[in-house]
Amino acid sequence: MFRGSIVALVTPMHQDGQIDFSTLADLVEFHIEQGTDGIVAVGTTGESATLGVPEHIAAVGAVVKAVAGRIPVIAGSGANSTAEAIELTRAMDALGVDGMLTVAPYYNKPSQNGLVAHFKAIAAATDKPQLLYNVPGRTVCDISNETVAELSKVDNIVGLKDATGDLSRVTPLRQACGEEFLLLSGDDPTAMAFMLAGGDGVISVTNNVRPAEFKALCSAALAGDIATARRLDAQLLPLYSALFVEANPIPVKWAMEELGITRETHFRLPLTEPSEHSKTIVRAAIEATQPV
Template sequence: MNAPLFKGVITALITPFRDGRIDEDAFARLIERQIGAGVHGLVPMGTTGESATVSVEEHQRAVEMCVSVASGRVRVIAGAGATGTDKSIALAAHAKRVGADGVLVVTPYYNRPSQAGMAAHFSAIADQVQVPILLYNVPSRTGVDLCNDTVAALSAHPNIVGIKDATGDLGRLSAMRNMVPEGFALISGDDPSYPGYLAQGGHGVISVTSNVAPEAMVHLTRAIWEGDLKAAWTCQARLIRLHRALFLDSSPAPTKYALSRLGLCEESLRLPLLACAEAVRPEVDAAMLEAGLAPEPS
């Protein structure tokens, strides 16, 4: 049996800022916290990392830092998504050069390419850079949907090893499993539906919630792997409010607010994103308490 290259809890890391720059000390602490909690992988400079608002130099520095701090203890899958194929190729090449284990490439956004255009985009990256690639489909953000037939065709490329599916459509997973090779990594990108995704044959999650509650997400995953569904559902019941609260304002604003309440980083974001709305903060606090996390006093 071919095992997927990527599986388990893979955290879509936020990028902490201080005084308008990446807070490298906080970033290193966040990475160490994740590894200490037992996560299986990290994604620096994905969309949760505010990749759309940083410079190329900052993007590359964050990837380099993550690879260096992780130091082989967990897999690092660097974000390499862009609206233009040449830029994605350059980001993927840099990630490979500095030692990332793979790259996560979102479907091009805003320009809304056809299925044929997306297939050509991913194929060009896979042809140019010899690095494992995870496709990333998130239609609610990009305006395009990478259909199962296109995924199946792309899965024949030796460098395309899996997909992050953030549609939340569990029926899509059941169909996709029958269309891709054994060992093609099927990774959820939707925390609320993740237990169902894993139970139906998925291999893991690229999670926003695990920024805040990594131990709980690891516990949930292990429970399902071990067939202890009662423990898994109990864990998910404690997390579901947090899953939802972290998207009550533009992501990653609520996540950064939650991490600031844990004393782990400032909640600064890059424009056009703003700090978490005042009306949302009490719900994030309540969700953290329900998940067993104790925010610091305001």
């Protein structure tokens, strides 16, 4: 279903902050040509936190239209309000996405019981597959392994994007949730090890700038080709830190313009253009990871 190299797609914008739909469609074609296995549209890397609901729906709809069924589209549908997340979920369902990615509620700091109730309420609003998204570094809310295991019993909660970077979670999660439950890394630096430990793929930021190389890395890791996976991981290593030298997606959007993948680099406030120091770091990582 959702396996391999999945891009956490950026949302291109014009200088005035409006969504650049033409470039968004171009990015879809770019990723399909490069072999990307799936697209997360308007997740947190897609600046979902700064888009209004109508814009969010329009951007995901544009990706679904451009993909035209060629690879899976997973829509970001999370919110810190359960009611808003349900509203988004129903809207994404109507667009015909293949699945949805629902981030843990940020800022609220709910209990584990609150998380269970939140995700169950969202899942009940649709028949589409749901992926949980645990990224406590951004949400200040950690979905425990026990909570994931409980939620895995819900028919349409089919997997987890784990951005904790804690590899000790993989084996217990696999044992608790079963072989069919999808475990996807959301942390590029540990993604290779995550897959070798039994994960099913990666929802990646780095994939935005080196999609063919990241696809090759995922394919090797999932095939158990440890030597090739390690070689490709080492090749991409400089980007893993450089693309987070400032808050995501600031560095990756700038890197995409630097590489000519996009024409402009613009953000929604409060995000702003990277500093000159950060640009130097990202540029050096780009040069160090040129395909050979």
